[in-house]
Amino acid sequence: MTYPPTQSDTDRQALLNDAIDWAVAHGLLIRPPVEKVSDSFENGSLVTHAPFTLYPTPFPRAEFEKAKGLQQPWNTLIHKLSVDDALITEVMKELSGVDDFMQKLYEIYLKTKEEGVMQRASLGIHRCDYLLHAEIGADTKSARIQQVEFNTIASSFGSLSTYTSQLHRYLLQASERYAAGVINIDQLPENRSVQAIAGGIASAWKLYGNPHARVMMVVQPGERNVFDQRWIEYNLLESHGIRLLRRTLEEIEDRGELNPKTKALTIDGHEIAVTYFRSGYAPTDYPSSKEWDARLKVERSLSIKCPTVAYQIVGAKKIQQLLSVPGRLERYVDVYTADLLRESFTGLYPFDNSAEGQHAYKLALEDPERFVMKPQREGGGNNIYGSDIVDTLKKLTVEERSAYILMELIRSPPLENLMVREGKLIEGEVASELGIYGIYLNDGDKAIVNEIGGHLLRTKAHSTKEGGVAAGFAVIDSPLLV
Ligand code: ADP
Ligand code: MG
Ligand code: MG
Numbered sequence: 034m035t036y037p038p039t040q041s042d043t044d045r046q047a048l049l050n051d052a053i054d055w056a057v058a059h060g061l062l063i064r065p066p067v068e069k070v071s072d073s074f075e076n077g078s079l080v081t082h083a084p085f086t087l088y089p090t091p092f093p094r095a096e097f098e099k100a101k102g103l104q105q106p107w108n109t110l111i112h113k114l115s116v117d118d119a120l121i122t123e124v125m126k127e128l129s130g131v132d133d134f135m136q137k138l139y140e141i142y143l144k145t146k147e148e149g150v151m152q153r154a155s156l157g158i159h160r161c162d163y164l165l166h167a168e169i170g171a172d173t174k175s176a177r178i179q180q181v182e183f184n185t186i187a188s189s190f191g192s193l194s195t196y197t198s199q200l201h202r203y204l205l206q207a208s209e210r211y212a213a214g215v216i217n218i219d220q221l222p223e224n225r226s227v228q229a230i231a232g233g234i235a236s237a238w239k240l241y242g243n244p245h246a247r248v249m250m251v252v253q254p255g256e257r258n259v260f261d262q263r264w265i266e267y268n269l270l271e272s273h274g275i276r277l278l279r280r281t282l283e284e285i286e287d288r289g290e291l292n293p294k295t296k297a298l299t300i301d302g303h304e305i306a307v308t309y310f311r312s313g314y315a316p317t318d319y320p321s322s323k324e325w326d327a328r329l330k331v332e333r334s335l336s337i338k339c340p341t342v343a344y345q346i347v348g349a350k351k352i353q354q355l356l357s358v359p360g361r362l363e364r365y366v367d368v369y370t371a372d373l374l375r376e377s378f379t380g381l382y383p384f385d386n387s388a389e390g391q392h393a394y395k396l397a398l399e400d401p402e403r404f405v406m407k408p409q410r411e412g413g414g415n416n417i418y419g420s421d422i423v424d425t426l427k428k429l430t431v432e433e434r435s436a437y438i439l440m441e442l443i444r445s446p447p448l449e450n451l452m453v454r455e456g457k458l459i460e461g462e463v464a465s466e467l468g469i470y471g472i473y474l475n476d477g478d479k480a481i482v483n484e485i486g487g488h489l490l491r492t493k494a495h496s497t498k499e500g501g502v503a504a505g506f507a508v509i510d511s512p513l514l515v
Pocket of ligand 3: 162181182413500
């Protein structure tokens, strides 16, 4: 059977209109780029639907369940990594001289450690991302998940993924022209990521223990993905009675204050129980020392951080690579769990001066099409592929090279789908990346929350190497379990 189902042009047009209207009516929205906004719309009043697929994309049910099953072990593991001072020291020894951004984070880590950490609790809202891998020519059903990365800061699209899952359910239920006889409703898994994320923040807020305190979301000035964030705010207020403030790092530096004794963080007269970062993950979030000062202020404070600087540091690709070294995982988890986690690893190599690093260097030069070269960056658009790997390697010194890792390319079997961006249909071969959210709260002694927090499917043209919705490569999707 062909998938997605074939339709007349008239039917397809009608479905496209139904989908766009549903998206707009239900807040599946983003702000358009500034250059597309005309002056007649003031105060951010012009919006567009978030890019989405018209159909859910087939994903093997067993692999979907497997990815979910890995999330709680990952939540625990990330926490254990974050409290392993020797690990952070080891990694930063390698990165300090070659990665200014990581070095700045490390300085905050060291400073707060030296002063004495005021808040022992930490909140993790993570997302582990996977691609399907299959031998060339094999079909989707025989494909297996391989981990792309794990994210420990500003893992986004929880809300919009919840609404995209609902959009596909709506289309299926509203019209038999959509996919009658092709899709069964129980192939569309429920997705409550926005409730899970808000629930995690609410648990941290309760742990803080001041009923008058608020949550602060640290946001980028001019953020376009604002509705994904707003839904978390609305959920916190409506389901938990908790108020949330949005503040930029600059505003926090200008107006945030620490109580000299308790280190309680207040801004504009409100005490902050939880600081939730949706900014601060990229060098561009820190255009001056002011933003770094703000980050230090928050880290020093009594507020519960999501994430702490330590969580952010252990989210580095370098740590992901280290975990693939035989025996490393066993330092944190039992052998059974280690094997389970490792099953989804693809080849990861250091680019340092070690024998393995030299080996990786040779491999990359010999067969660059087999790999992706990654710096310690987040947010999409930073990786190096194919012949660019060779060009880059030739320019770097041995020391500079260690700022990167080398990773085997995961090869997804191509599927067909229709992507919708700014109202336009884009038809073609696609590949999807599955993300599983993890919600984890630790009070400093023990885990209080350790949950699977729903999922995200992002789909891009198969020929595009880079992913990322905000970066403009991918659209939001939902899995059709097969
Ligand atoms: P970021 O933290 O910037 O999101 P990622 O490691 O997720 O960095 O890489 C960005 C994108 O590059 C992914 O969404 C995926 O599309 C692609 N990518 C990354 N690693 C691989 C890989 N090993 N194989 C295939 N594609 C990859
Ligand atoms: Mg990332
Ligand atoms: Mg990513």
